[in-house]
Amino acid sequence: MSAEPVEEAASIPARRRQAEEATLGRALAAIAGIVVAWNALLWGVGLWERLWWLALFGNFVMVVVAAERVGRVVPPRGRAAYERTLAFGFPLLALVAWELIVRGGILNPLWFPPPTRIAQALWDVTVNFDRFSETSLIGRPWLIPEKFGAEGWAGVWSLFAESHVWATLGRVFAGFVIGSIPGILLGVVMGVNQTVRLMLDTTLSAIYVLPKIAIFPIVMLMFADPFGEGPKIVVVALSVFFLVTINTMAGVRDIDPVFIMAGRNYGAKGLSLYRHVIIPAALPVIFAGLRLSLGTALIVIISVEFLRAKQGVGYMTFYYWEVLSPEKMYAGLAVVMAIGVILTYGLQWMQKKAMPWQRG
Amino acid sequence: MATEAPPRIVSRDVTKVYETLRGPVAGLMDFSLDVGDGEFVCVVGPSGCGKSTYLRMLAGLDRPTSGTIEIRPGDDPGKPLNSVVFQEYAVFPWKTVIENVAFGLEMRGRSKAERTERAEYWLERVGLRKFAGHYPHQISGGMKQRVSIIRALANDPEVLLMDEPLGALDAQTRIVLQDELLRIWEETRKTVVYITHSLDEAILLGDRVILMSAHPGRLLETYRIDLERPRTIDTMNLPEFGELRGRIWARLAGEVSRAMEQQE
Numbered sequence: 269m270s271a272e273p274v275e276e277a278a279s280i281p282a283r284r285r286q287a288e289e290a291t292l293g294r295a296l297a298a299i300a301g302i303v304v305a306w307n308a309l310l311w312g313v314g315l316w317e318r319l320w321w322l323a324l325f326g327n328f329v330m331v332v333v334a335a336e337r338v339g340r341v342v343p344p345r346g347r348a349a350y351e352r353t354l355a356f357g358f359p360l361l362a363l364v365a366w367e368l369i370v371r372g373g374i375l376n377p378l379w380f381p382p383p384t385r386i387a388q389a390l391w392d393v394t395v396n397f398d399r400f401s402e403t404s405l406i407g408r409p410w411l412i413p414e415k416f417g418a419e420g421w422a423g424v425w426s427l428f429a430e431s432h433v434w435a436t437l438g439r440v441f442a443g444f445v446i447g448s449i450p451g452i453l454l455g456v457v458m459g460v461n462q463t464v465r466l467m468l469d470t471t472l473s474a475i476y477v478l479p480k481i482a483i484f485p486i487v488m489l490m491f492a493d494p495f496g497e498g499p500k501i502v503v504v505a506l507s508v509f510f511l512v513t514i515n516t517m518a519g520v521r522d523i524d525p526v527f528i529m530a531g532r533n534y535g536a537k538g539l540s541l542y543r544h545v546i547i548p549a550a551l552p553v554i555f556a557g558l559r560l561s562l563g564t565a566l567i568v569i570i571s572v573e574f575l576r577a578k579q580g581v582g583y584m585t586f587y588y589w590e591v592l593s594p595e596k597m598y599a600g601l602a603v604v605m606a607i608g609v610i611l612t613y614g615l616q617w618m619q620k621k622a623m624p625w626q627r628g
Numbered sequence: 629m630a631t632e633a634p635p636r637i638v639s640r641d642v643t644k645v646y647e648t649l650r651g652p653v654a655g656l657m658d659f660s661l662d663v664g665d666g667e668f669v670c671v672v673g674p675s676g677c678g679k680s681t682y683l684r685m686l687a688g689l690d691r692p693t694s695g696t697i698e699i700r701p702g703d704d705p706g707k708p709l710n711s712v713v714f715q716e717y718a719v720f721p722w723k724t725v726i727e728n729v730a731f732g733l734e735m736r737g738r739s740k741a742e743r744t745e746r747a748e749y750w751l752e753r754v755g756l757r758k759f760a761g762h763y764p765h766q767i768s769g770g771m772k773q774r775v776s777i778i779r780a781l782a783n784d785p786e787v788l789l790m791d792e793p794l795g796a797l798d799a800q801t802r803i804v805l806q807d808e809l810l811r812i813w814e815e816t817r818k819t820v821v822y823i824t825h826s827l828d829e830a831i832l833l834g835d836r837v838i839l840m841s842a843h844p845g846r847l848l849e850t851y852r853i854d855l856e857r858p859r860t861i862d863t864m865n866l867p868e869f870g871e872l873r874g875r876i877w878a879r880l881a882g883e884v885s886r887a888m889e890q891q892e
Contacts, residue, residue: 530718535735548722625722625763
């Protein structure tokens with residue numbers, strides 16, 4: 269008896285979907301018609317080439333309309349797949365449009381080399397060793413067995429040492445660790461202790477807004493080898509340090525006092541209060557700070573490598589600009605983006621491990 | 629009867645004064661209250677009467693400006709003097725339900741086995757056994773407050789301090805939890821100081837109801853509640869209950885409107 273109305277209710281969205289499905293074909297055909305008519309109109313009056321961005325904007329709007337129309341018939345079970353298709357399908361579509369527009373001679377391939385040529389360039393810098401700068405993109409890992417056989421671990425190390433990606437990753441990682449650990453410690457102290465906070469807050473905020481790349485020359489002077497790894501890592505660490513400190517402080521100050529009271533009332537004191545209450549309560553904001561500073565670290569290291577490096581993804585990008593090889597320059601940019609995405613996902617993974625209590 | 633044994637809580641002329649830019653403001657004035665062993669005392673008053681401040685000072689989370697508060701330790705020195713149930717639950721979101729319940733025991737260095745056993749006993753008592761591994765965001769407000777209450781009970785304190793524990797719950801959940809509190813108290817007979825702004829709740833639960841005035845908070849009147857135990861939710865339907873409520877409310881109503889006028 270009681271199951272009946274529930275079943276009926278369950279069939280309502282299904283029936284709605286069926287009705288939408290019945291008209292889907294016609295709707296999509298109409299949308300396709302509009303797209304064709306719109307482009308033909310611009311083409312016919314000879315304006316497509318000059319107003320290609322306007323044409324593409326119109327097409328974009330119609331793609332959105334079509335995707336939403338399809339979205340209405342997607343059953344709940346197919347929802348995840350539908351969302352993935354949108355998230356990854358659209359960038360793919362944009363790449364195809366880019367390719368076609370450059371090949372059609374509308375955009376200058378010197379500024380905007382087509383994606384296929386960039387992919388080709390990416391392949392080139394990956395498999396080939398650049399004799400002039402004595403580098404390769406990822407250090408040709410397929411040579412590891414051969415090098416190991418010939419020169420042992422030193423050979424394997426020489427492969428890592430020739431890599432742009434490993435050079436950049438190493439600097440980011442070292443700077444990130446060296447900057448974030450003291451940053452978290454100082455941030456917690458400033459969040460808990462009002463005296464320390466009042467004394468340091470103004471100074472930190474002032475240094476925080478300073479572009480860290482502007483400190484780079486001074487940092488170089490402090491090192492015996494100004495062109496070595498030291499100054500590069502320190503600049504990354506500095507930029508990470510201030511961001512993490514300020515965020516950690518905000519996170520600790522934002523803790524609901526009732527948690528501190530509960531912790532103390534139930535016997536937490538000293539270190540155990542930090543371990544069981546203060547740190548976990550501030551952790552979401554601390555991680556937000558870490559994520560921000562990871563992005564900043566990448567920006568800083570690429571800028572530093574533009575300025576002063578013999579290796580690294582930033583160096584590679586700038587180097588191929590100097591020798592006017594735009595495909596390879598774009599390849600460098602693509603690698604920077606890939607590093608950014610991978611590092612961010614890595615941090616998100618860590619966040620999930622560190623905070624299993626967070627929803628989602 | 630209860631007066632023969634020395635009182636569990638002795639507070640004398642407790643005063644709390646806050647320094648503000650506009651000069652000192654008294655939150656609590658010359659508040660004296662003794663609570664006997666195993667007594668359930670409810671404190672009622674308009675908002676701003678300092679009842680939560682008093683509870684915090686009882687819990688040792690705040691210090692009186694003058695006056696003394698003392699909780700007499702029991703025979704077992706390992707027992708904590710007091711445990712607080714907060715209005716905002718204050719259940720730690722980063723700990724599972726069972727970790728929250730066992731928190732006090734963990735802080736006092738009890739073994740893992742003992743912690744688990746005590747926590748599971750209390751979870752069973754309030755029907756939360758199968759939520760032991762859940763995180764607080766996965767359970768309802770009423771369940772969170774149950775966790776908060778049994779976190780205090782599992783700690784087995786000399787005195788249980790409750791600061792409007794049911795204030796944030798909806799009316800139905802509240803009734804269910806009042807009933808549950810009555811049942812648990814009948815069995816444990818803990819000394820309880822219970823802050824509430826609900827007169828019904830105070831009469832239903834308490835052996836004594838303390839009425840407070842606002843600005844500054846002072847003790848206004850004490851009412852002994854002689855309703856028969858064990859009580860249940862149905863106790864509220866007794867004619868004596870209504871009579872008591874009428875009598876106390878007549879005194880409280882004036883205080884509430886005076887407090888509201890002062891706030892404007």
